[in-house]
Amino acid sequence: MKMLQLFLLFIGMGVAFSATFDxxxxxxxxxxxxxxxxxxxxxxxxxxxxxxxxxxxxEVGGSSSTTQLPKGTISEERFAISSSDFTASSEKxxxxxxxxxxxxxxxxxxxxxxxxxxxSRIESSGCLQVRTPNLAGSAKVxxxxxxxxxxxxxxxxxxxKLIDLSTQRHKVGAYDEYREKSNFVFYTDIFDSAASAxxxxxxxxxxxxxxxxxxxxxxxxDKYMVTNCEFVQALWDSVPSPSAVSKMNVNxxxxxxxxxxxxxxxxxxxxxxxxxxxxxxxxxxxHEALLYANARSVREGLTPVYNIEVYTDTVPxxxxxxxxxxxxxxxxxxxxxxxxxxxxxxxxxxxxxxYDERVIFxxxxxxxxxxxxxxxxxxxSAKAMAWFGDSIASEKMNWFASIPPVGLxxxxxxxxxxxxxxxxxxxxxxxxxxxxxxxxxxAVLMGGGILTTTWDSTAAKNTSRQLWSLITYSHRLxxxxxxxxxxxxxxxxxxE
Numbered sequence: 001m002k003m004l005q006l007f008l009l010f011i012g013m014g015v016a017f018s019a020t021f022d023x024x025x026x027x028x029x030x031x032x033x034x035x036x037x038x039x040x041x042x043x044x045x046x047x048x049x050x051x052x053x054x055x056x057x058x059e060v061g062g063s064s065s066t067t068q069l070p071k072g073t074i075s076e077e078r079f080a081i082s083s084s085d086f087t088a089s090s091e092k093x094x095x096x097x098x099x100x101x102x103x104x105x106x107x108x109x110x111x112x113x114x115x116x117x118x119x120s121r122i123e124s125s126g127c128l129q130v131r132t133p134n135l136a137g138s139a140k141v142x143x144x145x146x147x148x149x150x151x152x153x154x155x156x157x158x159x160x161k162l163i164d165l166s167t168q169r170h171k172v173g174a175y176d177e178y179r180e181k182s183n184f185v186f187y188t189d190i191f192d193s194a195a196s197a198x199x200x201x202x203x204x205x206x207x208x209x210x211x212x213x214x215x216x217x218x219x220x221x222d223k224y225m226v227t228n229c230e231f232v233q234a235l236w237d238s239v240p241s242p243s244a245v246s247k248m249n250v251n252x253x254x255x256x257x258x259x260x261x262x263x264x265x266x267x268x269x270x271x272x273x274x275x276x277x278x279x280x281x282x283x284x285x286x287h288e289a290l291l292y293a294n295a296r297s298v299r300e301g302l303t304p305v306y307n308i309e310v311y312t313d314t315v316p317x318x319x320x321x322x323x324x325x326x327x328x329x330x331x332x333x334x335x336x337x338x339x340x341x342x343x344x345x346x347x348x349x350x351x352x353x354x355y356d357e358r359v360i361f362x363x364x365x366x367x368x369x370x371x372x373x374x375x376x377x378x379x380x381s382a383k384a385m386a387w388f389g390d391s392i393a394s395e396k397m398n399w400f401a402s403i404p405p406v407g408l409x410x411x412x413x414x415x416x417x418x419x420x421x422x423x424x425x426x427x428x429x430x431x432x433x434x435x436x437x438x439x440x441x442x443a444v445l446m447g448g449g450i451l452t453t454t455w456d457s458t459a460a461k462n463t464s465r466q467l468w469s470l471i472t473y474s475h476r477l478x479x480x481x482x483x484x485x486x487x488x489x490x491x492x493x494x495x496e
Contacts, residue, residue, distance in 0.1 A: 020060040023048065033060075048113075068121040069129055075103040081154065082107045091153040097223075097276045098159045100132045104141060106152070115142040132158050134273040135230055136222055137300055137350075138491075159223050159276060161415045165215040165360065171367040172356040173210035177435060181205060208434045212367065213356070221353075221361055222488035224406035224417050225425065226292065227278035232265050234295040235288075238332050239265045248334035257283065258334055277405040282423035282450065282486045286443050287328040289352060289426050289487045290341060296489065297349030304344065305351040311340035316441040322430050324442050343430075350489040357490060358427040358446050362420070364413035384410050386421025387450055403450050423486030424449035445485055 023031045034047040079094045081104060086092065096102050105127040114122070118139055120130040133139055136159035143152040185203050189195045232239055240248075245258045260283060287308075294304035308328070315338050317325040328339035353361065382388070387404050407417045424445035433442055 021047075022060055069101065069119055069131055071121070073101050073121070073129060075123075075129055076100045078103045078105065080105050080107060081152075083152070086150070086152050091155055093155045093157055093162045095157045095160070095162060096132045098132060098136060099134050099273055099276065101129060102132065102156075103127050103129045104154060106143060113144050115144055116140060130156075132156060135233060135296075135299075136160060136224075136226070136489075137296055138220065157220055160220045161223050162218065163221055163361070163414055164218045166217065168365060169212045169214050169367065170360045170365075171210055171363060172213055172359045174206065174208045175210055177207040178204040179207075208355075215360070218493040219357075219361075220491040220493065221414070221416060222490070223411075223415065224276070225280040225423060225486045225488045226289075227274060227406060228264055228281055229268065229272075229274035229278045231281050231284075231288075231292055232261070232268050233271070233274060234292055234299070235331075236265070236270050238291070238330075240332055240334070242266055244332075245334070250334045254329075254334065254336075258331060261331060277407045279403055280406045280418065280423045280486045282403050284485055284487070285329060286326055286426060286485075287339065288331070289485070292487075293350045293352060293489055297347070300349075302349040302491075303347040305347040305349045307342040307344055309340050309342075311338040313338070318432065318440050318442055320431070322442070326441070326443075348491070348494070350491050352426050352428050352487060353490045354430050355427045355444060355446075358425070361414060361416055361490075362412065362447065364416065364419075366413070382420065385412065386418070386448070388421050388448070418447075420447050422450055426485055426487040449486075 019037075020033060020035045022033050032047070034043075036043045036047075077096060077100065079102065081092055081094075083106065094102075094104070103123055105124075107126075114120075114128045116128070116130060116139070118130040118132070118141070120128060123129040128141065130139075130141060138160070139156040139158055141154040141156065143154070145151065181203050185199055187196050187199050240258060240262050242259070242262045245255065245262045248255070248258065250258065290306045290308065294306055294308075297304045311325045313325065315325045315327055321342075323340060323342040325338060325340045327336055329336045386409060403422060406422070409418060409421075411417045412419055425447050427444055427446050429442040429444070431442070433440075433444075435444075
């Protein structure tokens, strides 16, 4: 059989109930139509065996607006993939930003067909050109072999980084959070600075001490924080219109919050393209971050991580199985209520990072220094990687509505942007929170934010420690019900 190169543009790329498919030539000419209760490789082969040229299959009434990229479209990146990269069960991952044109090329001449729901076209023999989605997450491309049961599965990490943590050990824990055993320190030698530092260290009890761990896992991690555009698009039907907000009986703080998001929706169009370097979400509650994570999972056909239900008892509250209760809210109705959040342990979906994971991703392989740039306390070292209040013209900044776009500073060694500064990010403890007086809430805010300045801690007992721990790995405790946060998502991949 001659080389069959095709795009299968249908949701789920598997089961289509009573679906009808049109077959078009590359020149756009309609070639044939067939129906299939279940679209399988045999159905495809049987209904296209009479064709001797490249073609496109499109579901009648499907969600795709077009089957092909325009001819002459230039690819930003090309990915050469060898058949030796695959086994019967393996999958190949590649990385690309949102809204990119990329080419995926196989190195052999196996007979088969391309399958993807992305806007795409056949570029040349063995090469498929696709347009990546306009929202962060993952996308799939498959090559179906006509002479075997094998399928080459190629996953695209869109606006995300694929990070394998199994290649080394990692440092976790907090350097700054401790209490002193005694108000008086006995120094063995006051003239020996190293000995004095050791004596001070011996007088400390850390709430969550630094330690080395091994993690045998691969992750997808958002390259940038979730942006305002992505949040509005994902939760479009849950964001109220300005006219709806004007009729709500809410307090001024809540009205300000609802008005900000309704204005962003009003200036947007449903389904519009979200640019890679949009502004980061920076004014959300924990509940909204969990809803967004579930929405992204559902969009990709994954099982949501968080089961959210109405709760009637005291909040905040934390259970031994890591479930927790917090204040939730409905943007659509302008109401607040109590919710209980339970983890689906079998989920393959997106979630907020746990505390240790967030530390590992921020350290990006560093196991020696207290900060991402070593132990330097030079503010210029931080400004190369992070936005802070005194690194911009603060008098012109509307802190909660207009912060700088994501991705303008230097990334860390894992290729992750804005892990420090810009907007403090949510992270959770998978169980009891070790920090004093906060054991009922699993949430912390990490990495500092646009409100962090070098003068924040001038009255603190230890100015440099307080400031630098805040803007690097450690936490600021989440004020239940507060709206001052951004976030990024992670997805732990199953090891083969």
